[in-house]
Amino acid sequence: HDSPATEPAGKDPSAIALHSALPRFLRWPQPPRTVLIINKPHDEPTRVAFLEVTSWLRQSHPSITIIVEPATAAEAGSEMLDLVVADNSEDLTRVVDFVITLGGDGTILHTSSLFPTRVPPIISFSLGTLGFLIPFGIGDFRTALQNLIAGPAVPLLHRTRLTCAFFRANGLRIVTDGLDTDLQAMNDIVLHRGRHPHLTITECSVDGEFLTGGIADGLIVSTPTGSTAYSLSAGGPLVHPAVSSLILTPICPRSLSFRPALLPPTSTIRLRLSRASRVQADVSVDGRDVHLLGREEYVEVRASRWGIPCVAKGDGGRDWVGGINRTLKWNQSFVNTFKEP
Amino acid sequence: HDSPATEPAGKDPSAIALHSALPRFLRWPQPPRTVLIINKPHDEPTRVAFLEVTSWLRQSHPSITIIVEPATAAEAGSEMLDLVVADNSEDLTRVVDFVITLGGDGTILHTSSLFPTRVPPIISFSLGTLGFLIPFGIGDFRTALQNLIAGPAVPLLHRTRLTCAFFRANGLRIVTDGLDTDLQAMNDIVLHRGRHPHLTITECSVDGEFLTGGIADGLIVSTPTGSTAYSLSAGGPLVHPAVSSLILTPICPRSLSFRPALLPPTSTIRLRLSRASRVQADVSVDGRDVHLLGREEYVEVRASRWGIPCVAKGDGGRDWVGGINRTLKWNQSFVNTFKEP
Amino acid sequence: HDSPATEPAGKDPSAIALHSALPRFLRWPQPPRTVLIINKPHDEPTRVAFLEVTSWLRQSHPSITIIVEPATAAEAGSEMLDLVVADNSEDLTRVVDFVITLGGDGTILHTSSLFPTRVPPIISFSLGTLGFLIPFGIGDFRTALQNLIAGPAVPLLHRTRLTCAFFRANGLRIVTDGLDTDLQAMNDIVLHRGRHPHLTITECSVDGEFLTGGIADGLIVSTPTGSTAYSLSAGGPLVHPAVSSLILTPICPRSLSFRPALLPPTSTIRLRLSRASRVQADVSVDGRDVHLLGREEYVEVRASRWGIPCVAKGDGGRDWVGGINRTLKWNQSFVNTFKEP
Amino acid sequence: HDSPATEPAGKDPSAIALHSALPRFLRWPQPPRTVLIINKPHDEPTRVAFLEVTSWLRQSHPSITIIVEPATAAEAGSEMLDLVVADNSEDLTRVVDFVITLGGDGTILHTSSLFPTRVPPIISFSLGTLGFLIPFGIGDFRTALQNLIAGPAVPLLHRTRLTCAFFRANGLRIVTDGLDTDLQAMNDIVLHRGRHPHLTITECSVDGEFLTGGIADGLIVSTPTGSTAYSLSAGGPLVHPAVSSLILTPICPRSLSFRPALLPPTSTIRLRLSRASRVQADVSVDGRDVHLLGREEYVEVRASRWGIPCVAKGDGGRDWVGGINRTLKWNQSFVNTFKEP
Ligand SMILES: NC(=O)C1=CN([C@@H]2O[C@H](COP(=O)(O)OP(=O)(O)OC[C@H]3O[C@@H](n4cnc5c(N)ncnc54)[C@H](O)[C@@H]3O)[C@@H](O)[C@H]2O)C=CC1
Ligand SMILES: NC(=O)C1=CN([C@@H]2O[C@H](COP(=O)(O)OP(=O)(O)OC[C@H]3O[C@@H](n4cnc5c(N)ncnc54)[C@H](O)[C@@H]3O)[C@@H](O)[C@H]2O)C=CC1
Numbered sequence A, B, C, D: 001h002d003s004p005a006t007e008p009a010g011k012d013p014s015a016i017a018l019h020s021a022l023p024r025f026l027r028w029p030q031p032p033r034t035v036l037i038i039n040k041p042h043d044e045p046t047r048v049a050f051l052e053v054t055s056w057l058r059q060s061h062p063s064i065t066i067i068v069e070p071a072t073a074a075e076a077g078s079e080m081l082d083l084v085v086a087d088n089s090e091d092l093t094r095v096v097d098f099v100i101t102l103g104g105d106g107t108i109l110h111t112s113s114l115f116p117t118r119v120p121p122i123i124s125f126s127l128g129t130l131g132f133l134i135p136f137g138i139g140d141f142r143t144a145l146q147n148l149i150a151g152p153a154v155p156l157l158h159r160t161r162l163t164c165a166f167f168r169a170n171g172l173r174i175v176t177d178g179l180d181t182d183l184q185a186m187n188d189i190v191l192h193r194g195r196h197p198h199l200t201i202t203e204c205s206v207d208g209e210f211l212t213g214g215i216a217d218g219l220i221v222s223t224p225t226g227s228t229a230y231s232l233s234a235g236g237p238l239v240h241p242a243v244s245s246l247i248l249t250p251i252c253p254r255s256l257s258f259r260p261a262l263l264p265p266t267s268t269i270r271l272r273l274s275r276a277s278r279v280q281a282d283v284s285v286d287g288r289d290v291h292l293l294g295r296e297e298y299v300e301v302r303a304s305r306w307g308i309p310c311v312a313k314g315d316g317g318r319d320w321v322g323g324i325n326r327t328l329k330w331n332q333s334f335v336n337t338f339k340e341p
């Protein structure tokens, strides 16, 4: 359980995942025994891929227990495959050795939401259109899984997460359904006017000091991972996942000079909806609306101590270079003159 | 002396100043004995300030030796003040306990250039218009210097630097006047078309892997400190000095999609002037032209192991917030509706 | 009544207000007899100003009939002042000689919405914080109104408007409450995801030709007047009101290369919500939500033949320069070095 | 001859090419008798194309006189082909009925520079990589030229130009080699620090009124045609050639809020190098350096009365849509989800 947000964990250096201190390779102390498979729902190619992956696992690694979400079990026909259906009361962190995701970027974001504390290693396979967070194509699943389960050491990319908590004007923590523990964000925490036609007015402070006032559609606090999500669309820079930082990016601000800013990973950012704001504001975590912030209420965001170890293709986050060039089409030259040597 | 650039020091984690590992406060093991004072030249208010600072030092701390550059000595009338004139053959790092700068941002950049390896703590005073890198106004010099010399502990802000080296097409290091040791940059290393009317074409790679091709006026590799210098003008984000990273920002690229990118502090960035480039390119370090890069020649940039300990006003780089708001006028709202609480 | 949108009026050059052809000065053929006064509602300073303006009009120009909206009448106490209350069935265009607005930018936008066809000259007074569209402060109302009513010739700034119409997938015009005539926009027509967490997917075509596909929070089609409203927040350029054009600006696009574009004033822009879009999209006109666009439905936007003649302070749109510098704080230098000559 | 710049021609509406007033189709009153062919020099494919075009012209239209520049004649072997070599003293405007360009965008820019006043229709063919200003590929030259010479009516796209003149601090016109007549720019007039490491400081005024102060690498005044040249690289919007306007775009300004601005086509823009500027500034016209501006000297820029009639493929500037999508890769979506209907 996290320390209370009012005593900013940002000040505790141990709470910040120091990239240099995290293992760059995954080595199992003992063979993995349980896998959680997460599927994009209602998608026929994903269902087919799921069946192929599970049969291969059954045959190649019969001792490994396969856990799935209820929806996946229902779609697949669970009896036949001897799947264990995850139940909400269970602490997945305790029982799952690694996670396989099948689908797009949303599938990993969903997986992140299932682990409020420590996250087991995740290996992700894309189906169809390439996801930015997904290094492996489904065609390679046999080699990739075999390497992960039995290979000597697969490279890991640690993705930091954000954690957030909500407070009333009087400083009391807001505890509602789903908000009683700190929420974890892999991409971003976004405050947005949503359906309201009018601008939000937000007071933004860092480590208790006033930073700036935002009159805008909204504000994004993003991880380096999320730098290529909403923040990018709003004009933010590309940030390599190994650059420890919190990215503050405004969404359509009423200002000519609200350039995106990168803050230290130890910062606690507070976004307080101003008394002068005509409207309430939606707060979303990785794209899911979680709270409607009232005037003078605030949300506190800081780096989480629980990052996500993602199985990578290349060492040192090299997949990222491929991703920004191929998926995001970074720096496409106008004319055909530039040839890579 | 630095390790050869062909064996990228970036891979050696000890070469990267880990912010968390550096002392946040300056505590003298024994009283400082030698100060270097650096002046903005040909500026009457600076000359006057210099005389005030030196007389105060003479009276309050008579045992401290004062070193100055020849130009400063000449302007001031050195005999009278018992100043020691620095001579080029001397290793300033060995003899100087701390540095005082009087002037604008350029004065600190110049000071950085005097220390190719370890840099002593620097305290900077602005004269007239506020410099972004300068937390103290000249009016406060007595208190600030007294605190620094005799106070229990003053806060430090560690600013990382970049180091660069030049190579011929065949990989041989270019050793010319002033280029025989790795150069140190506090702000940035800039490749630019300069006087040439035509675009430069540059191949940019990271840790030996091709990253992107730049057809542009130029490319900037910047420190977080330099993020508010040329990189900002070219569209880059604001980066807090405690965010360890290298910032790659294009200058007027022939591309709609060349968004600035933040790379890990362990990266070695190579900028190679393409064979297809019609023109040579100026390379400058902190605004000083240091080399005219020919076709197929390249410059290699990485984080230096020698950062700069700057005496700060507030702890944890808080001066930065004031600087971006007051000096850079960050996020100025259009209308008068936003009031700080 | 406008020509049907399916036969794009853009092709008819007479439909486009040619700035050069419009009168640059207002000269009354005969003294104005009727004024419409529009108030920002529920605002005490505005109510007070309204009373001052009406009493001055009563005394100085007793023959002028004063029309107001019902809400204004109610707030003011209409009997006493001998106000005529506008009723919805009336064609204001026919009876009103000029309009006075008291309030912020929103008040002029509201006024525009009251005139679906020809708009009489509008003179606008700001109360409190400066509005960008408002050249006059309330303090100057006597001189300004006297000049307008009796002076030889006051300068006019013609602001173009947009007109839009909605269509089903099958091309049938959508006729619903308030949508049976073409709507007029002074600022912009905005398609936005609104409350939906997911991106909108829009096909954008010009004069029947496919232009581009937008995957984004939304898209803005703006007038030059609206260039300083939402479009500016979304990254668009400043466009002087005398530059005849339609501005297309994306809101947070999933693309690195969706630069704002200026299209000819003769263009008809069609925004069609793609079949692939997961969500419906809100369409708003000058900030008022007017329609929820379903998949494959579209909105057609073009320059209106009915612009707005705004009473200006300086000739030739000079107020604009003051507005962008003072209200929008355009191009604020970092340092104090730049002094206007 | 142009009116003196001190009496801004911008005020004379007749000096502004009104797009709506210009012919949209080219119809010869009598068959064209003289063609000027402009080649990209020192390029073998262009030389070959030139020979093909001239032989075809000789055979299909033997009565047409072919004029070339001396360099082209030398490369081609002029005797054999019976080419007329242009000589500098001649007024090309008087003798040339139309122009063919073979090469890239630079070839059209060069052609523009040959016509200080009225420009004959230009048809442009690209060789190899597509130029943005060039609608025709060399493969289609026979059909395209036949249509142009004998066809009933080919569509024209009128591209406006800028004109500029230089002045000393005292207001006297600077008359030097090549500067004695107003220069014409098809793309842009650029003020830039060039080789100087320091920023330029410029006072920018419009129609005699102070507009803003630029502390920057430079400033661009661009035509809509030039909006896709340097201005685009510097962050400016895409402007359709039919949008009459002057675009002001800063190059790397020391300001967070210097958004590009579009000014009316009637504006006279004055860029004056400030007394406070530490350096002189290069002024270039369409990429050619033409003057080194001293402190307090200024350049005055306004729309030229002499635009360029370019033979277009589609009517109404439709080629532009193709160009921004294909050549400039405008709005490339990240993922493969968007399919044109
Ligand atoms: N205008 C925009 O760009 C908006 C973006 N979002 C982003 O969507 C995220 C939620 O994603 P989904 O559940 O998949 O929603 P979604 O289905 O609406 O898709 C958002 C898009 O972003 C991509 N994406 C997600 N995370 C990414 C990352 N880290 N890097 C690069 N691309 C990424 C997805 O592949 C998808 O194409 C939020 O965390 C937020 O960052 C949410 C709303 C608007
Ligand atoms: N268009 C631009 O913005 C250009 C910027 N530069 C920058 O100038 C630097 C050299 O500075 P000077 O020797 O003083 O040259 P300079 O006298 O030409 O001044 C450059 C300006 O940048 C400011 N500056 C310098 N470092 C800064 C920082 N880290 N953060 C915020 N502002 C800063 C200075 O106070 C000064 O106003 C280079 O390192 C480069 O980054 C150089 C050329 C063009």
Ligand SMILES: NC(=O)C1=CN([C@@H]2O[C@H](COP(=O)(O)OP(=O)(O)OC[C@H]3O[C@@H](n4cnc5c(N)ncnc54)[C@H](O)[C@@H]3O)[C@@H](O)[C@H]2O)C=CC1
Pocket (backbone or CB within 6 Å): A197, A198, A199, A216, A217, A251, A252, A253, A254, B335, C104, C105, C106, C107, C109, C131, C132, C133, C187, C188, C225, C226, C227, C228, C229, C230, C231, C233, C234, C285, C286, C287
């Ligand atoms: N993120 C943003 O910037 C958003 C902007 N808007 C804009 O708000 C407009 C509606 O305005 P209100 O009814 O007053 O809504 P509002 O009360 O929400 O205010 C919008 C702000 O924009 C200003 N504004 C309006 N038109 C302007 C113009 N042409 N130039 C400069 N500033 C202008 C107003 O003074 C006000 O400060 C819409 O047409 C849309 O352009 C609407 C939603 C979001």
Ligand SMILES: NC(=O)C1=CN([C@@H]2O[C@H](COP(=O)(O)OP(=O)(O)OC[C@H]3O[C@@H](n4cnc5c(N)ncnc54)[C@H](O)[C@@H]3O)[C@@H](O)[C@H]2O)C=CC1
Pocket (backbone or CB within 6 Å): A335, B197, B198, B199, B216, B217, B251, B252, B253, B254, D104, D105, D106, D107, D109, D131, D132, D133, D187, D188, D225, D226, D227, D228, D229, D230, D231, D233, D234, D285, D286, D287
């Ligand atoms: N960083 C940059 O983007 C720079 C751009 N330029 C531009 O180059 C122009 C001169 O062109 P060249 O003589 O060909 O020089 P150049 O050979 O250096 O090429 C400039 C590039 O811009 C392209 N270009 C030229 N005009 C264009 C237009 N109107 N729209 C789209 N692309 C265009 C050319 O095809 C070429 O790829 C200048 O007018 C200036 O606008 C000049 C210097 C730097």
